[in-house]
Amino acid sequence: MGSFAGACEIVEEKDAVRLAKHSCKPALESSKDMERPPLNKGSMEYDIDQLFQSISIKPSPGRVIGSSSFHHLETRTSAGTSRSTSPSKKSALKKPFPMGGTPRSPRVGLSDSVSLKQALRDLCISKASEMAAHKRLSKSAAASPRVSEADRIKSLYRQVLNESAGRSGLPVDKGKRFVEVSLTPVDDIPSSSQSVPDVLETKPSKFLYESVGETVLLYKSNNSGSSLSFGSGDFEIEIDEYASSPPHKDGVVEIDKHVTSLPSCSGSKADAEEELDKSIVSSARVKSEPKALHSGLEGTLDNVPSAVRENIKLVNKVKRNIPRPKPRPKRKILVKKKLRVAVASSATKTVEKDDTSLEPSASQTLCQKCHCSLKSISENVSVEANQESVASSHLISIVKSSNKETSKASSNSCEAIDSREADIVMQQDAIQNKQQRENPTSSEKIIFSLSSKNSSIGNYSSSTSMSEESNLSRFSCGNKPHMSMDVRWEAIKHVKLQCGGSLGLRHFNLLKKLGCGDIGTVYLAELVGTSCLFAIKVMDNEFLARRKKTPRAQAERAILKMLDHPFLPTLYAQFISDNLSCLVMEYCPGGDLHVLRQKQLSRCFSEPATRFYVAEVLLALEYLHMLGVIYRDLKPENILVREDGHIMLTDFDLSLRCEVNPTLLKTTSLAGKDTARMSGHYNTSNCIQPLCIEPSCRVPCFSPRLSSKPRKQRRPDPLTQQFRSLPQLVAEPTEARSNSFVGTHEYLAPEIIKGEGHGAAVDWWTFGVLLYELLYGKTPFKGYDNEETLSNVVFQNLKFPDSPLVSFQAKDLIRRLVMKNPESRLGWEKGAAEIKRHPFFEGLNWALIRCAIPPELPDVYENGATEATSPKGNSNGYLECKAMGDHLDFELF
């Protein structure tokens, strides 16, 4: 059989192809004649025939079973026919080809009783087919590096098993200790025992190797779970898909030598399973250095058998099926980054070291990537050590221990590390807070050391400032998800790391004055060394204290810190520099809506543009109310235009912070009321045109006479009904009350002027005034002077100018908002939710408004300034202000 096995395969295949392609008909004809063609001496058929002739044949008339398998093999192997008809299709090459259901051979007629002959023949054919398959496998292996790797592993195992068999002196296919190693998936492995060498040689490797960096061989029983069955156990080689190392070309496998505990072959199955569960997975790690590769292979062959006394032990040793956490490289990198950010200390080195052990190549890349940041971190360690030595040391130890855990586990459960990271940050914060509580002057000292003129900080303490700043910087990104991807965070962080954590005015180039308010001056500033622009509000603490405006500045800062909304400013940092409190905010290059309105033809916005702007303002107000902030200073001057044309509500020094109790309102009443509130006059008047332009409309539209003719109301569609039936969250600070006289004259609500006490509804009044101003280009109650204005607000009826033409819906909304009695005002009860339902906003997608195209985009100059923000009368258009160290030489007010 040796010669047969060695030489016949190619001939068979070629013949098969030839027969199939060219000699099909003659072959059939000859089969009919039952004539045997002359056989070449030395060919497989010749060998088989010789074999058959040595066995007595009892012909069976009427039934023809020929060398079916042979032809079947030809067809199958050459044409690649499916093996679906074969009962043993899962291991087709491992077993002899089945007799039944195969094409009849025209050449040899055999009776059923010739079982021995048949068996021998089939065995030969089976061997031939196995060899053919094996050769094909080798060929394709040469063509495909993936299969080549499979081959190497296969040959490795063959050697291992052969050697172990040789050492044990036992034939591997004898006795109950036989274990089969298969390269086929577990499910495909039949339970019948086969000799190991046979299996290794003949089993087709269906296994495809994915890009393998770290190749891990897991030997699984085909029985359930991680158990290993003896006698009939099949095992598979599995590649860890989550291997993190880069794909390896040479693919030499090195078997982990740390396998020590071996299940006893004489033990019960249960014992063996238990032992296996305890044992360690043997891993084959591909190494990149060619030398290592070579030695790795040698080491494998040398070491593994030496550790094995019996073949069963060997198999058990290499067959470790222990659940192994699979590394996920991407997340691992993420974790490392996070840890670096959180640590900002020498602990980073520990992280890197540990991670390197987990993932050499990846961490190497990461190291290169993070080189700068590591450097800057190390530079800052000494500075930070002075400020936060206790916290840092605690933090470092925490991180170190967490890293120890990480390396111990040899896995990177990202969730676990993530949570640790969160814990670290929280613990750091807790440590700092505790430190501050125990020693409130500690952080003040830091401030003093940074600024020599801070001895008279007063209530507006530097300790607060510093801790708040550090909190801001630490939590800012996580705290403000909508801006978390903003590069400005990174820029600030980077500068802070370089300067030891305390940001100052010296880190900014003040480019120009954007405006001057009641409590401070706002500058356009560029972060030194970056091209990031910010708006810095600079407030003189002494001035604030003198004018008793410190609480306003504090309130503004506190509110800014809370905000995380696309239409509200992001506070990037805050610090005290040279007795100046500075708020580093997002810069809006588009100017404010007041300036933008002036630029419009007829000095007012179109209705769609107005709708866009007020809708965004409404969302901002809604958010503020939910946070318990009553804005109180709504006016076009405080609505800034971002570079992308969307708005940003600014200036919170007049805002009121209050309690808010979010409530879930049932809908039926709400829907009913809403319908009544919304549709009231609107639906009962004759004025049904969307753009009601008749001047006389103002009175007749809402006259009681007209309302006596109710129009037939349309029934809302089921979807709308369903939506309306949902409970509604209302977070309106309805209980808030203040007696302060705050705001801008033209925008003041009557209840503020009257001093009756006011609440959140003042914002809905101002919202109505804003809508009016944007549409008409003026406020509704403006008088000759402030006194008259206030008087008008309280006593004068709302009037709409004849021009420009404004839709009825817009006017209706204004009317409902500018209600003298706050309790009758739209929004009084349920806040923005009520207003959003007004027909003026019909069809507006509130959720996607931030993605909507804005009415216009500001013309942003190179330096981020616009015509609107550029001060006039300057030769270069800019007011150059440069902070000299911590000393500023510029006019604040």
Ligand SMILES: Nc1ncnc2c1ncn2[C@@H]1O[C@H](COP(=O)(O)OP(=O)(O)OP(=O)(O)O)[C@@H](O)[C@H]1O
């Ligand atoms: N983030 C910013 N981007 C661009 N310009 C801004 C920014 N913040 C403020 N400004 C400009 O600076 C000017 C001054 O702003 P500030 O917030 O001090 O107050 P204000 O509204 O004028 O006054 P007050 O604080 O007294 O109510 C504004 O009119 C505005 O044009």
